[in-house]
Amino acid sequence: MPVWPALAGADQLSSNPTTGAPGGSTDPLPSWRSGEARRRILAFLEAVTTEGGAGYVPPEQRIAVFDNDGTLWSEQPMYVQLAFAIDRARALLRQQPELAASPVIAAAASGDGKAVMALGSRGVLELVAQTHAGMSTEAFALLVSRWIHTARHPVLGVPYTQLIYQPMLELLALLRSRGFRTWIVSGGGVDFLRVFAEETYGIPPEQVIGSSIQLRYGESGGEPELLRLPEIDFIDDGDGKPVAIHRQIGRRPIAAFGNSDGDLAMLRWTTAGPGERLGLIVHHDDGEREVAYDRLSAFGKLDVALDQAGSRGWTVVSMRRDWGRVFAGAARVKPGRSPNSSR
Amino acid sequence: MPVWPALAGADQLSSNPTTGAPGGSTDPLPSWRSGEARRRILAFLEAVTTEGGAGYVPPEQRIAVFDNDGTLWSEQPMYVQLAFAIDRARALLRQQPELAASPVIAAAASGDGKAVMALGSRGVLELVAQTHAGMSTEAFALLVSRWIHTARHPVLGVPYTQLIYQPMLELLALLRSRGFRTWIVSGGGVDFLRVFAEETYGIPPEQVIGSSIQLRYGESGGEPELLRLPEIDFIDDGDGKPVAIHRQIGRRPIAAFGNSDGDLAMLRWTTAGPGERLGLIVHHDDGEREVAYDRLSAFGKLDVALDQAGSRGWTVVSMRRDWGRVFAGAARVKPGRSPNSSR
Numbered sequence: 001m002p003v004w005p006a007l008a009g010a011d012q013l014s015s016n017p018t019t020g021a022p023g024g025s026t027d028p029l030p031s032w033r034s035g036e037a038r039r040r041i042l043a044f045l046e047a048v049t050t051e052g053g054a055g056y057v058p059p060e061q062r063i064a065v066f067d068n069d070g071t072l073w074s075e076q077p078m079y080v081q082l083a084f085a086i087d088r089a090r091a092l093l094r095q096q097p098e099l100a101a102s103p104v105i106a107a108a109a110s111g112d113g114k115a116v117m118a119l120g121s122r123g124v125l126e127l128v129a130q131t132h133a134g135m136s137t138e139a140f141a142l143l144v145s146r147w148i149h150t151a152r153h154p155v156l157g158v159p160y161t162q163l164i165y166q167p168m169l170e171l172l173a174l175l176r177s178r179g180f181r182t183w184i185v186s187g188g189g190v191d192f193l194r195v196f197a198e199e200t201y202g203i204p205p206e207q208v209i210g211s212s213i214q215l216r217y218g219e220s221g222g223e224p225e226l227l228r229l230p231e232i233d234f235i236d237d238g239d240g241k242p243v244a245i246h247r248q249i250g251r252r253p254i255a256a257f258g259n260s261d262g263d264l265a266m267l268r269w270t271t272a273g274p275g276e277r278l279g280l281i282v283h284h285d286d287g288e289r290e291v292a293y294d295r296l297s298a299f300g301k302l303d304v305a306l307d308q309a310g311s312r313g314w315t316v317v318s319m320r321r322d323w324g325r326v327f328a329g330a331a332r333v334k335p336g337r338s339p340n341s342s343r
Numbered sequence: 344m345p346v347w348p349a350l351a352g353a354d355q356l357s358s359n360p361t362t363g364a365p366g367g368s369t370d371p372l373p374s375w376r377s378g379e380a381r382r383r384i385l386a387f388l389e390a391v392t393t394e395g396g397a398g399y400v401p402p403e404q405r406i407a408v409f410d411n412d413g414t415l416w417s418e419q420p421m422y423v424q425l426a427f428a429i430d431r432a433r434a435l436l437r438q439q440p441e442l443a444a445s446p447v448i449a450a451a452a453s454g455d456g457k458a459v460m461a462l463g464s465r466g467v468l469e470l471v472a473q474t475h476a477g478m479s480t481e482a483f484a485l486l487v488s489r490w491i492h493t494a495r496h497p498v499l500g501v502p503y504t505q506l507i508y509q510p511m512l513e514l515l516a517l518l519r520s521r522g523f524r525t526w527i528v529s530g531g532g533v534d535f536l537r538v539f540a541e542e543t544y545g546i547p548p549e550q551v552i553g554s555s556i557q558l559r560y561g562e563s564g565g566e567p568e569l570l571r572l573p574e575i576d577f578i579d580d581g582d583g584k585p586v587a588i589h590r591q592i593g594r595r596p597i598a599a600f601g602n603s604d605g606d607l608a609m610l611r612w613t614t615a616g617p618g619e620r621l622g623l624i625v626h627h628d629d630g631e632r633e634v635a636y637d638r639l640s641a642f643g644k645l646d647v648a649l650d651q652a653g654s655r656g657w658t659v660v661s662m663r664r665d666w667g668r669v670f671a672g673a674a675r676v677k678p679g680r681s682p683n684s685s686r
Contacts, residue, residue, distance in 0.1 A: 196595045205593030217582040239560040250537045250548030
């Protein structure tokens with residue numbers, strides 16, 4: 001598993017992370033260095049927004065879909081939602097010590113995300129059932145809100161919301177300024193993401209698609225509520241992504257952004273449509289400023305999608321070469337070893 | 344089952360069905376007669392849009408949800424989607440005469456919607472499986488588009504899209520002009536509704552929630568496709584409506600519009616939230632201009648919701664008294680008997 005280099009300091013906080021544009025600059029993508037990736041993004045936007053041009057797309061069809069973990073924010077050393085589940089497991093264990101008998105709760109409470117993932121999908125689902133269910137949607141949102149505003153990244157010591165990628169924030173803002181609606185299509189839990197997606201990315205709850213557990217409508221104390229049940233409803237990953245896009249958006253996007261094979265079907269579905277299309281893969285090849293990893297990883301495996309990028313016309317963004325700045329909140333970290341570096 | 348009075352003529356076509364405002368009028372609800380329903384709608388809008396007022400609601404939270412069948416358009420003498428399924432069953436039977444052995448296909452091909460409904464939910468699901476699945480999402484959308492633009496109401500002889508309610512179109516337009524986003528939350532099939540919701544109601548595909556069958560992502564002839572499977576995915580009715588609202592919108596609406604007990608949970612969930620709320624029930628009590636029915640009907644039963652309306656503060660709209668005009672396209676029909684009239 002990749003190990004994050006030690007933090008030098010959160011010394012380059014963005015004054016305006018939503019637009020990313022430093023005062024006075026008219027460059028809409030100041031953190032994107034000159035190169036093929038930047039050029040392709042701007043050429044695509046020019047083509048689809050030029051009225052009368054061959055590639056023009058009317059605003060209502062300008063839909064862009066973004067994976068979240070590893071695409072909009074860091075997924076290292078573990079998915080942020082897994083860190084939440086670990087903290088929840090610890091809190092539950094304090095209240096109910098008998099839960100120590102559960103292998104998945106014990107693994108989670110030890111703080112070892114890799115050990116939890118090693119328990120496989122059944123283990124992860126049990127962890128979700130134990131830590132994400134058995135309460136109303138409103139109670140869950142409150143738990144997540146408290147957590148996301150107080151938790152700190154285990155290595156860098158900063159809030160997770162500072163570990164969003166500044167270049168992607170600029171891209172989100174640029175797309176919106178060109179009439180696009182930006183959607184998140186994540187394997188993570190939709191009710192987790194929605195708590196902070198609006199303040200963090202400017203993406204409203206109704207434009208967040210994710211995995212979900214089942215809900216039951218009923219009354220509690222004379223008031224209606226939606227109770228979160230310990231049963232999976234939908235896994236929004238892999239082939240599930242185009243299914244969820246169709247179900248919730250009902251139109252095919254014209255731009256898709258991902259970073260792993262979990263985004264392969266979404267990229268393919270998006271870019272196989274007629275007319276101008278943009279498919280983009282964020283390639284984690286920067287072992288100095290983030291973590292270099294791709295083919296083999298407990299989190300965020302990028303393999304088939306990387307191999308297909310050339311033939312499909314997808315743009316592979318090298319974080320190392322294409323991004324002048326990585327994080328919105330903590331821009332520079334000390335150099336360190338990257339045991340699972342990109343090839 | 345209610346029987347529709349014979350058509351006098353589609354002689355009062357709206358010149359501007361989307362806004363509904365006749366030239367020169369500044370009344371945003373010209374088809375709503377003076378009375379309690381109209382007054383409550385306008386008072387609610389005034390309260391939630393007055394900045395600095397106690398009831399002010401910021402625009403991003405102005406979400407209004409509408410049932411479709413019986414609320415935005417007529418569901419008599421049968422659900423429009425059932426008429427589509429009947430026409431599909433007849434077409435399939437011509438291609439595959441052996442399907443006559445299927446009771447549900449035989450019932451549907453006879454054109455008797457009531458007989459189909461009498462087969463119960465299993466029968467309806469089988470009909471959906473036979474007539475709505477086994478093709479790509481794009482092929483299905485094309486079938487629906489061809490049908491909705493050519494089919495005629497069996498009694499009135501006009502396109503179904505003329506049988507949308509003019510007062511509700513005006514209400515949709517008024518809400519949008521006040522910063523609301525309008526959503527459909529229907530028990531009908533989402534992929535059926537989305538084909539015409541934008542041109543008919545001004546509601547884009549991504550704001551249509553409905554029932555769905557399962558989809559499978561795959562490739563066909565080298566191109567990715569979403570195949571419609573003969574398995575129910577989700578029934579967006581009754582307690583399913585607040586579940587789907589949460590899953591797809593992620594916020595609680597502040598206004599809900601329905602016409603049957605299938606909308607009870609949606610009305611309750613919407614109006615139980617804090618602050619100003621509007622719950623409204625369209626009551627089909629006009630046996631002259633439409634069909635009078637409520638408590639007992641093969642389509643659109645309104646019973647518990649009507650009983651609870653008073654104590655919950657929901658507005659019951661009398662189509663007979665509150666609406667100066669009923670249909671956007673065919674405004675007047677001959678008086679006729681209403682065998683299942685409202686009490």
